[in-house]
Every structure is written in structure tokens, then in C-alpha cells.
Amino acid sequence: MTKPQSQLDPPTQGAHSYDDFTRLREVVVGRADHYTAHHADSSWRLFYYENVAPHLPDGNRQLTIPQQIVDELIEDVTGFADALAGCGVRVLRPSAPGKDVQVSSPWWSSGATPPLNVRDNTVILGTTIVETAPHIRGRVFENDHLKPHFNRYFEQGSNWLAMPRPALAAHSLDTAYFDRHGVDVTAAMAGEDALPIDGLGLEMIFDGAQCVRLGRDVLVNVANHNHELAFQWLARTFPQLRWHRLPGIADNHVDSIVVPLRPGLMLLRDPSYLELLPEAMRGWEAIYPPPSSVPEQDYDEFGFVVPTASRYIDINVLSIDENTVVVNSLYPELIKVLEQRRFTVVPVRHRHRRLFGGGHHCFTLDTVRDGGPEDYLAA
Numbered sequence: 001m002t003k004p005q006s007q008l009d010p011p012t013q014g015a016h017s018y019d020d021f022t023r024l025r026e027v028v029v030g031r032a033d034h035y036t037a038h039h040a041d042s043s044w045r046l047f048y049y050e051n052v053a054p055h056l057p058d059g060n061r062q063l064t065i066p067q068q069i070v071d072e073l074i075e076d077v078t079g080f081a082d083a084l085a086g087c088g089v090r091v092l093r094p095s096a097p098g099k100d101v102q103v104s105s106p107w108w109s110s111g112a113t114p115p116l117n118v119r120d121n122t123v124i125l126g127t128t129i130v131e132t133a134p135h136i137r138g139r140v141f142e143n144d145h146l147k148p149h150f151n152r153y154f155e156q157g158s159n160w161l162a163m164p165r166p167a168l169a170a171h172s173l174d175t176a177y178f179d180r181h182g183v184d185v186t187a188a189m190a191g192e193d194a195l196p197i198d199g200l201g202l203e204m205i206f207d208g209a210q211c212v213r214l215g216r217d218v219l220v221n222v223a224n225h226n227h228e229l230a231f232q233w234l235a236r237t238f239p240q241l242r243w244h245r246l247p248g249i250a251d252n253h254v255d256s257i258v259v260p261l262r263p264g265l266m267l268l269r270d271p272s273y274l275e276l277l278p279e280a281m282r283g284w285e286a287i288y289p290p291p292s293s294v295p296e297q298d299y300d301e302f303g304f305v306v307p308t309a310s311r312y313i314d315i316n317v318l319s320i321d322e323n324t325v326v327v328n329s330l331y332p333e334l335i336k337v338l339e340q341r342r343f344t345v346v347p348v349r350h351r352h353r354r355l356f357g358g359g360h361h362c363f364t365l366d367t368v369r370d371g372g373p374e375d376y377l378a379a
């Protein structure tokens with residue numbers, strides 16, 4: 001059997017990625033090895049508060065995930081990587097995470113998060129790799145598993161920048177999003193054992209998954225002052241791009257709210273978000289998620305259920321090109337809607353997407369796509 005073309009050609013260029021829908025040439029697909037716990041310290045609990053609050057354990061807790069579930073996730077992620085390779089995409093993987101790795105700083109210690117949701121700690125802006133400023137202490141060193149690829153892209157001519165690394169000491173995180181929505185997050189902060197840094201206050205904290213890249217334009221969800229600092233850093237560092245604030249449309253990530261499929265067409269969680277998008281985008285056609293029959297996994301037998309992603313996570317799709325989309329095979333309703341719109345759908349099983357906080361878009365960092373700094377939002 002001949003190898004898919006993608007596996008024959010060595011990477012011939014650095015990173016080049018301006019959007020989420022033109023032809024995908026190279027992608028990093030995350031790894032779930034040893035993802036056997038959520039380390040629910042205060043930074044983790046605040047980040048996932050919207051979804052985990054009803055189930056929140058008191059204080060800093062390790063929420064153990066049974067190996068059976070991890071094995072099923074690894075099986076699904078492997079199927080995803082194989083499906084992408086079968087579509088001619090060169091698939092890169094992070095280095096293997098260790099088991100029960102602890103990370104620490106002068107201000108805190110926590111359990112390391114395996115490099116599964118690789119969308120979160122990096123955003124590719126054109127030919128520049130931008131490492132973002134993690135919200136969660138256990139994720140501060142997660143990108144080390146992608147550095148073999150970042151190093152190679154740099155040697156091939158890519159630029160490589162990093163936002164200031166956040167100390168994530170006590171009181172670094174802004175609760176303004178929850179305050180505005182009248183949500184008491186005291187429980188999230190219970191057991192906070194990080195040391196404070198005198199005079200630090202709120203700092204730059206931001207995930208790559210808060211961005212929607214549209215060629216020359218980038219939409220950025222800004223829900224608090226942590227994010228505002230990052231928005232200013234991005235706009236100052238990349239003045240050649242046009243930056244648009246999405247005014248706190250979510251607590252942080254937006255790739256289960258607004259998902260462009262091609263210029264003029266997007267998946268959108270609900271019509272209420274239209275008025276929060278840039279004017280030039282409000283006329284785009286929106287496909288709203290059909291009622292889902294995705295089975296909500298029963299984790300009762302495992303003693304806990306902590307969904308770190310919402311029930312909308314299945315619109316978190318990955319486009320291979322403007323007409324081809326990877327969709328959770330357990331969501332046939334969305335597959336049908338997209339096929340009716342003449343999309344080629346690549347169905348890939350993803351059983352535990354709410355437990356591990358991400359879908360196929362979250363699991364990927366699209367490092368090389370054909371599209372450039374196009375003007376998709378021309379007024």
C-alpha cells in the first residue's frame with residue numbers, strides 16, 4: 001500500500017497559517033497519553049467554572065480519570081490522526097508526556113496537563129508561531145512537547161514569539177467575566193495555595209483558542225483584563241493584521257461558538273451571537289447546531305462526572321479545506337446538515353469530548369494552510 005502523499009514529502013516550509021478553513025497541509029494533533037487526572041487547583045477551577053461548577057470539588061483536588069477512558073480517548077485521537085493523514089495532511093505529534101508529572105514555580109505547584117488540546121497554548125499568525133499565556137498552572141510547560149516542531153519551523157524560517165509567561169501567582173486571574181454575570185466564584189478560589197507577588201495584580205493571560213483567524217482579520221474574545229492585556233500585546237506586535245474584540249462572548253475559548261467554514265459561511269452556536277460579531281461578518285450565512293443525539297457518556301460507574309466542555313462542543317470541527325470538514329461521527333445530525341450543503345464530511349469518532357474539554361479543533365494546531373492574509377471582511 002503506498003503511503004499517503006503527506007507522509008512522503010518532508011516539511012518543505014515553515015509555518016504558514018492565516019485561517020481555519022483553507023487547504024490544510026500540516027497539523028499538530030495532540031496526545032492523551034497518561035491523561036489520567038484533572039488537577040483541579042484554583043486556576044483550573046476558575047477556567048472551567050462555567051461547566052464544572054455544579055460538580056466542583058472543594059479545594060484543590062486531583063480528579064482521577066480511569067485508564068479505560070484514557071485508552072478510549074487515545075484510540076479516538078489515533079483514529080483522528082489517521083483520518084487526517086488519509087486526507088493527505090502531514091500529521092505531527094507532540095513528544096510523549098510523562099506519567100504523573102508535577103510542575104512548579106516559586107508561587108505554586110500542580111500536575112502537568114498532557115499536550116492534548118494543542119489549540120489552546122499557541123496561535124499561528126501567518127508565518128509566526130505565537131505561544132500564548134496559559135490560564136492553568138498545569139499547562140505552563142505544555143508547549144515543551146511541541147518544541148521539536150517549533151524549532152524545526154524556526155530553522156525553516158518561521159518567526160517564533162511568546163507572550164510574557166504569566167506567574168499565575170495568587171490574585172493573577174481576573175473574575176470580571178463571572179462578576180458581570182452575577183456568578184459567585186468563591187468556590188473556585190477555595191483552597192488557593194499559590195503565593196502572591198506583591199504589587200503584581202492582574203497579568204496577561206490568554207489562550208490561542210480565544211482567536212478566530214480570518215486572513216488579515218483576527219477576532220479575539222476579551223472577557224476580562226487578563227485578556228485585554230493580551231489583546232493589546234497582539235495588536236501592537238502584529239499591526240499588519242486587523243484586530244477585532246469579541247466583547248466577552250465567552251469565559252475564554254470561542255471555537256464552540258463561532259467556527260468559520262469558508263468565507264461567508266460559519267457554524268454559529270446561536271443567533272444571539274450575531275450582533276457581537278464584526279459588522280462585516282453579521283451578513284455571513286450561519287449554520288446553527290441541529291439537536292444533538294451524541295450520547296452523553298455515563299461516568300457514574302467511575303465515581304465522578306466533570307464535563308469541562310459544554311454540550312456545544314461538537315461544533316468544534318476541523319476544516320481540511322473550504323469543502324471538507326472533520327465532524328464527530330457520533331453527531332449524525334450535523335453531518336447530515338453539512339452534507340446537504342455539499343460538504344464532504346470526514347466522520348471521526350470522539351467519545352469523551354466533554355470530559356477532556358475539547359473537540360477536533362481543540363486537538364489540533366494547524367501550522368500550514370494554503371490561505372494567506374486575505375481580506376475576508378471587506379466592508
Ligand SMILES: NC(=[NH2+])NCCC[C@H](N)C(=O)O
Pocket residue numbers: 051117119120209253254255256308309310311312313316357358359361362363
Ligand atoms: N480549544 C478548546 N479547548 N476549545 C474548547 C471549547 C470549550 C468551551 N468552553 C465549551 O465549553 O464549549
